[in-house]
Amino acid sequence: MTLLNVNQLHFAYGDRTIFDQVSFDLEPGQIMTILGPNGVGKSTLLSCLTNQLKEANGQININDRPLDSWTPKDLAQHMALVPQDYRSGAHLTVIDYLTTARAPYLGLGQVPNGKDEQLAIDVLEDLGIKQLLHRRLPTLSGGQMQLVAIARALVQEPELLILDEPMAALDFGRQRQVLKIVQQLAKRGVAIILTTHIPNQALLLNDQVGLLFPGGEFLAGHCQEIISSDRLEKLYHCPVKVVYVPELGRSICEMC
DSSP, rough: SSSSEEEEEEETTTTTEEEEEEEEEOOTTTTTEEOOOSSHHHHHHHHHHHHOOOOOEEEHHHHHHGGGGGHHHHHHHHHHOOOOOOOOOOOOOOHHHHHOOOOGOOOOTTTOHHHHHHHHHHHHHTTTTTGTTTEEEEEEESSHHHHHHHHHHHHHHSSEEESSSTTTTTTTHHHHHHHHHHHHHTTTTTTTEEEESOHHHHHTSSSSSEOOOOOHHHHHHHHHHHOHHHHHHHHHTTTTEEEEETTTEEEEEEOO
């Protein structure tokens, strides 16, 4: 069953094409990693997929239903976004902040209950940051805030989780932790789209990949078919080698 269908999506700022003919399907449990250089339009593409930018031409369907037919509340029960530059000026504690993600499931005048709080605690525990439970948001480091933002998206219980450079502010160990969480969520049937500047993360996840080239070309498919030295050199304009490492049982990407 196709959860997300994107067909011939085109977006431009005036006469400058950002991307053109973007087409791919995503099923429950699949992971799509989108690669592309700085400023190429990866975040713009995610904004179109989450209905924040409505000027794109083409078709986006979720569960065979056009994206523009969803109400914000209904869409929030199916899709969650963690943006690239995440900031919150609120002075809430982490637990109070996470439970705000339950709003799409609450009726008028309802407030989160004990079950919602327990869900938030469980998510923090899965991410290994339960110790932040009662910390206030302004006291968190950038990396901690990024993990809390991911936690809030998970508390939303989405079918489709969209992450814009989720590991940019994280150290090496935390990056691996988030990749493991992504893999675990996929095993539970959550579809995931994430952007990254690190091809090795796509190779490690070993699932769907989208390459967004300067000029708007988009190439999508399984990473073993899509990621190659030639394509990554074209994408990043630098010498790159994709080599198979027997000890790892997979390919890795190295700059030359």
